[in-house]
Amino acid sequence: MVSIAHHGHVNPSLGIVRELVARGHRVSYAIPDEGDFVERVRATGAEPRVWKSTLPAAGDDPEAWGETRLDLSELFLTDAVQALPQLAALYRDDVPDLVLSDISGWAAQVLAHRWGVPYVQFSPNLVPWEGYEEEIGAQLARELKSSARGRAYYARWHSWLAENGLAGTDPDTFMGRPPRSLVLIPPALQPYADRVDTRRYS
Template identity: 60%
Template sequence: MTSRSRTAPAHIAMFSIAAHGHVNPSLEVIRELVARGHRVTYAIPPAFAEKVAETGAEPKLWNSTLPGPDADPSAWGSELLDHVEIFLADAMQALPQLIEAYEGDEADVPDLVLQDITAYPARVLAHRWGVPAISLSPNLVAWEGYQEEVAEPLWAEPRSTGRGKAYYARFQAWLEEYGVDLHPDSFAGRPDRSLVLIPRVLQPNADRVDETVYSFVGACQGDRAAQGDWERPAGAEKVVLVSLGSTFTNQPGFYRECVRAFGDLPGWHLVLQIGQRVDPAALGDVPANVEVRSWVPQFAILKQADLFVTHAGAGGSQEGLATATPMIAVPQAVDQFGNADILQALGVARHVPSADATAETLRSTALALVDDPEVARRLKEIQAEMAKEGGTRRAADLIEAELPVEQG
C-alpha cells in the first residue's frame, strides 16, 4: 500500500533570489500550495522574508552577494560576462548556506524542489537529494532552435575570451564538485520540467517550445488587497499609469516628458510611479491631474486604467494583458525589448524606444491607442485566451503531479 498519495501533504522547497521580478510571480503559487495543506519552505535572502511569510511559507534565510532589490542597475555591470559572473559567484557562496539550512542539525530535506530560473543552487540540491525539480520561469523560455538562433551568436565573442573560458571552467568545476554531469548551458537553460508563469502569447516562437517540458500556466494572479486599493478620480475621462517597474526607475527626464504629455491633456489623469531614487522635486511644477507616487498598487490601477506606459517587463506586460489595457512599451533592458516587440505584433501596444519617448510622441501614440476599436477587440480576445491557461490552480495541480509517491 502507499503511505501517501500523490496529493497528500508534502514538503516542497522553493528557491529564489531577492528580486521583485523573480519572487512576485511565484507568490500566488506558493500561497495555493500552502492552502492545499503542503508544507512549503522558501529559501530567500532576508529582504523578502516578510513577503514570503505572508503566503504561509516558512522562509529559509541565506545571505546573498547580489545587488539588492533597490540597487542601481549599474551594479549589475554593463556586459554579459559581468552579469553571469555575479550570478555564479552568488550561487557558489549560497550553496553551503543552503546545505546547512536543509541538512543541518535537524535535517529538513524536501520531497520536491521548485526553483526560480536564477536559483542555480536549487538544481544542485535536487540532484544531491534525489528529488524532482521544477523550474518556475517568470519570462520566456528556450524553443527548439534557440541555441543556434540566439545563444550561440550572443556568446560567440565572450566565449572566445580568456575571461569567458575561465567563467565556463569555474562553472563546470562547481557542477562536477557536486556530482552534476551537465554542461553549464544545459544546467542553466534546459530544465527537466518547467512551469512558465507568463501567457503563451508573450512567448517567442511558442509553436517550437517543447510542451512536454514547458507548461504555460499564464499569469498567476491572486488577491492583491494587501497591496492597497486605488480609486479613480471623479471626472477623470481617461487614466494613464506610467511605471518602469522596480529596477529601472531612475529616469527623471522620461518622467518629465510624461508630465508634459499628459499633464495638460483635458480629461486625463496621470498616475506616475517614479520609484525610490528620483526626487519628486526633479519633475518641476506638476499639474493637479498628475499623481506622483514612489510605489503604486499597479494591478488595482490597471483594472481601472485606459492606458499603461510600461517598460514591458514580463510582470507588467502580462498585467496589462490580463486587464485588457492598451500599452505604450518603453523598454529599458534585457528581455523588455523582445516583450515590447511581441506586444506590438499582437496589436495591443506600440513600442517606443527610450530615445524617442518625447512628450509629443507619447501623447500622439496614446490618443491613437485608446481610441482604436481594433486594439480593444484584440485585448479582449487575448484576455479570454489567458483565462483558459489555468493560472495559479493549474500550476499547483502540475506541481502536485510531480510529487513522488512513497511506497510503504
C-alpha cells in the same frame, strides 16, 4: 522554494506557493532577508528560510550589475556557488520531497540532484524554443568564450558542476533546459510559443 530577493523573481511565484499551502503542503521558501520579501513569503503561509545573497539588492545602483552580459553572468554564478552551502545547511535535517526555484536558483537545482529529488523551475521570463540553441544560444556562447575571461567563466562552471556530481554537464544546458519548468508568463509573451516543448515547459 528558492529565489533571489527581486520583485520580478519572487512576486510571480507567490500565488503558486500560496495555493500549495492551501492544498495542505508544507512549503518552505529560502529567500534573502532584504526589503519586505521575507514578509511577502510569510503571508503565503510558507515558512521563510533566510540565506545571504551576494547579488546587488533591489534598489541598488544599476551599475552594480556591470555593463556586459559576462559581468552579469559572473555575478549570478558567484552567488550560486556561495549560496549552495547555505541552502544545504538550511535543509540538512529537513530534505524536501520536491525542490522548486526561480530561474536564478542554480544552487537549488544542484541540491535536488544531490538529494535525488525532483526539481521544477519557475520561469517568469521567456523560455527556449526548439531551435533556440542553433539560432541564438550557440552565438552567445561563442561570444563569451572568445575572451580569456569568458573561458575562465565556463571553466568555473564546469568545475562547480563536477564538484557536485554533475561532471560532463553542459553549463548552458543546465541553466537553460531544466528537467521541468512552470512558465509564469502567458504564451502570448513568448517569442516562439508554438515551438516551445510543452512536455518540459508548462
